[in-house]
Amino acid sequence: MIKFLLKIAGCFWGAMFLFSCDSGDIYPKEYEGNGGITVAATFVFDNTDAFPNDYPLIFGAFGNKQSIPLASVRVMKPKNNEPVKVSIDNLTPDATSIMLCLTNLGRQPVFTLFEEDINVDAARDSIIIPEAQICLVSYERIQRLIFEQYTCVSCHQGTTGAGNLLLTEDKSYNELVNKVSSKNPAKNRVTPYNIYNSFLLDILEDDNLGMTQPHKAFVTRNDDDIVIIKEWIKNGCVR
Ligand code: HEC
Known part of the structure; x- marks a missing residue:
């Protein structure tokens, strides 16, 4: 009987393992890029009812904070308050900060929710921003x-x-x-x-x-x- 239970438990963990491998959430695979430096971040949004609709929300790499991003990805509203993972590959050395920001249609930031300086030159590997809590209502x-x-x-x-x-x-x-x-x-x-x-x-x-x-x-x-x-x-x- 105990053997049987162990077997079932083994199958279960095996299945979990396969499942997690399949999910594509494993960092080295996802964030490798094409040999360049990648910046990756995870955001947890509080109060997603106030997630912006009319101003596109982007995760962008900037050289000059007032200007349009050097590279960016659009961040979509998460289902069920799940953490949101975003990344930008092949950063150029002129990228000096990353921002999570609401933009106008010209892709210029109008309101910043999260910001951090980065140094692409000094980075030997991907730049991983620790999970950050984002306050949408302020x-x-x-x-x-x-x-x-x-x-x-x-x-x-x-x-x-x-x-x-x-x-x-x-x-x-x-x-x-x-x-x-x-x-x-x-x-x-x-x-x-x-x-x-x-x-x-x-x-x-x-x-x-x-x-x-x-x-x-x-x-x-x-x-x-x-x-x-x-x-x-x-x-x-x-x-
Ligand atoms: C063109 C001028 C103008 C603009 C622009 C304007 N308001 Fe007003 N606002 C007024 C006037 C005049 C009153 C008083 C109206 C009255 O007493 O009938 C008023 C009254 C108010 C009141 C009521 C105050 C009270 O004590 O009852 C609020 C609240 C208010 N405005 C908010 C705003 C907000 C928010 C915006 C922008 C989205 C805005 N207003 C844009 C002219 C303006």
Whole structure:
């Protein structure tokens, strides 16, 4: 009987072994490239509901951080929060950093989620970036990609701002979170953990609220923007 059980266990481990060999996840095979230096990274995304749709997310090698990448791969939304493995082969020595970033359609970075300097010249082998946790929902992403990108700040700046609201950097958080709306005093502009008591969301989603300035059209990347604001509020408005 024991022999029999051992046999079954043996088959099981054998099967597991074959399976793992077949999966293609083994580093030397995957990251060898064509003899050049490869950079490989593994990212674990928190809150994939806020995974960018409208801004392509890329893993890229850069020579100059402002410019387009020397080489890049598109990173797709993982199923079931699985870690995402990415790699770029045959790096050229002018690559000085790698970035995981949201880009515009011209492939220029608009928001960076992860960044590390690399030295291709000094590398003898593949450059392996240790697994990194990526935070997709952040106040900084909202500030950069919504308040500044859509020029909300062009009206909501100065001493008081349109609607008595400032959305400029360093001001916007305190002006929004737990502050009563001047247009609808029954609600806050933003209430942590409560999307229904957050007037900011109302005016970006509904143009029939009697605003002198309709706001819905200011937000054009609806898939990304409304979702990230909602997730940020649901998670308690972490700064
Ligand atoms: C063209 C100028 C303009 C732009 C651009 C603009 N706003 Fe406004 N905003 C206003 C005006 C004017 C009001 C006040 C309207 C009223 O009282 O009826 C207002 C009101 C608001 C309010 C309500 C404040 C309160 O206390 O009730 C919020 C929130 C807001 N804007 C957010 C934004 C966001 C976010 C953006 C960018 C996506 C933006 N605004 C872009 C002019 C603008």
